[in-house]
Amino acid sequence: SQKIEQNSEALNIQEGKTATLTCNYTNYSPAYLQWYRQDPGRGPVFLLLIRENEKEKRKERLKVTFDTTLKQSLFHITASQPADSATYLCALDAGNNRKLIWGLGTSLAVNP
Amino acid sequence: KAGVTQTPRYLIKTRGQQVTLSCSPISGHRSVSWYQQTPGQGLQFLFEYFSETQRNKGNFPGRFSGRQFSNSRSEMNVSTLELGDSALYLCASSLGGGQGSYNEQFFGPGTRLTVL
Numbered sequence: 271s272q273k274i275e276q277n278s279e280a281l282n283i284q285e286g287k288t289a290t291l292t293c294n295y296t297n298y299s300p301a302y303l304q305w306y307r308q309d310p311g312r313g314p315v316f317l318l319l320i321r322e323n324e325k326e327k328r329k330e331r332l333k334v335t336f337d338t339t340l341k342q343s344l345f346h347i348t349a350s351q352p353a354d355s356a357t358y359l360c361a362l363d364a365g366n367n368r369k370l371i372w373g374l375g376t377s378l379a380v381n382p
Numbered sequence: 383k384a385g386v387t388q389t390p391r392y393l394i395k396t397r398g399q400q401v402t403l404s405c406s407p408i409s410g411h412r413s414v415s416w417y418q419q420t421p422g423q424g425l426q427f428l429f430e431y432f433s434e435t436q437r438n439k440g441n442f443p444g445r446f447s448g449r450q451f452s453n454s455r456s457e458m459n460v461s462t463l464e465l466g467d468s469a470l471y472l473c474a475s476s477l478g479g480g481q482g483s484y485n486e487q488f489f490g491p492g493t494r495l496t497v498l
Binding site for chain 1 (some may be wrong): 386417423424425426427430438440472474485486487488489490491492494
């Protein structure tokens with residue numbers, strides 16, 4: 271079955287630097303992959319979606335890449351700010367049944 | 383548009399009791415999905431309802447059930463509560479289109495259930 275792996279260790283970076291988070295999957299390539307942000311005690315918030323035929327997607331300071339050969343997606347936050355501190359989750363479709371499979375998330379802390 | 387709302391926000395129950403959680407999706411969204419989130423397991427899919435029908439189901443015991451009403455509002459019920467059911471229960475709505483749609487999820491704030 272499909273599994274997702276995200277860095278379990280928290281990522282600490284300095285304000286202004288680029289944060290890079292990784293999402294690896296183990297089985298078939300999904301039709302699309304999504305990234306969400308979750309703050310403590312709140313529900314996840316959708317950030318970006320990238321389709322299997324897309325290599326890269328951008329939205330303001332966010333960039334997502336999708337490498338089906340490596341079975342990996344990278345999520346970048348450029349010019350990071352303390353307000354970017356949160357847990358970031360990746361989710362991918364589980365095939366034709368429309369379910370989403372979720373990673374455990376990576377905690378990001380941006381230090382001023 | 384108003385976001386997804388969930389009630390109650392916090393709930394404390396004892397083992398053996400049952401609980402009903404409610405979710406109101408974004409207006410126009412026909413799909414409602416329920417998730418259980420715990421620190422060790424992350425987001426676990428419970429089930430999805432679309433137009434009052436359960437369209438997908440996760441790997442949870444039959445104690446977990448749900449339904450959706452004609453106005454797309456959804457309820458989730460857990461019977462015979464166990465300590466391990468303590469978790470954040472999240473509801474997410476989406477447009478819920480057919481195959482090929484991308485299923486972007488809009489989450490509510492969640493219900494924090496504590497089972498003592």
